[in-house]
Amino acid sequence: MIEALKVWVINITIAIFFITAVEMILPDNNMKKYAKFVLGLMLIVVIINPIIKIFNKDFNFYSYTNKATSYMESSTAVTDIKKYKDINMLNTTENFKKNLEKQCIIDLEQSYPENKYNADIDIIYDDKKAVFNINKIEIGIVDKGVRNIRKIEINAKSVNASKRDILKGEQGDKIKRLLSSKFKISANIVTVYKLNL
Template sequence: MIDLLKVWVTNITVAIFFITAVEMILPDNSMKKYAKFVLGLMLIVVIINPIIKLFDKDFDLNSYSSKATSYMEGSNQAADINKYKDINIVNTTENFKINLQKECITNLEETYPENKYNADVDVVYDNKNGAFNINKVEIEVVDSGVQNIKNIKIDTQSVDASNKNILTNTQGNQIKKLLSSKLKISNDVITVYKVNS
């Protein structure tokens, strides 16, 4: 028991000398506080290691650290990183799409407040360039008034009741020009429809 206590006190003393030496050679910058934090964690581990061994005889800090190291170097980590990267890309793409749609509607309502607008944007992430591409922007200009009856195609598999009229007049071109300049995209990917409310 005395030998264990002697080894414990020696380990704490060596750790304190090591920490003091490292702190003396660290430059005075923002990294110093992070280094002190890590060194403090090391000192805590050295202090509590024998206490943990009293409760768990099989506890070995080296085995836990080697397992963590092997996980970081193993193929599981690469698979996990790719999985989380894919999930992050999907979530970011969806958020980007929603924010872009809101921005389109806000810009149109500020510039042309006489109408209401809906937006649908198709955004795809380009892995090669690491950028988001806007493939399609569809703007619906909601016109109040009596709704026109459109042809309804009834099929055994689907029903198509589309009431979208593509705007190719001045209003449609002005909307395209506005969004093209705001979003920095080509006019070709923007389509403007007029729908009755």
């Protein structure tokens, strides 16, 4: 038991000397914090390795690291990483879209409180530039007062109730200008319409 304790203390001392030497030769840049993180993990492994062996005699840290390394080098790891990255980007895009729509409605209701608004924004993520691009903004205006009766078209095959009347006057233009200046986009991609509910 004393011999095992002696080996453990020697391993910790060697690890600390090694970590100190590596930190001294590292340049002061962004890479240093990542190197310190990895070196800290190495020190934790050296410290807890004998403690784990007390509870599990068959524990071999090197076999676990070899399994992890082989998994990271395999093609399944690359596929899994790409799958998780795609799912994460899809969720991020959806959350960004919802937040942008909420912010758009808040801005419109603060600037023009006489109406209620609905927003539908089409965005896409540009991988090369790592930015979100707004392709289209559609703003629906709902009057707070008396609502218009919906226009109903009756054909022999089906009944169609139009829910949108595009605004082309001053009201639509001022909303386009507000959103264009707020989001630094062209007013041409903003569509404003009366929403008949």
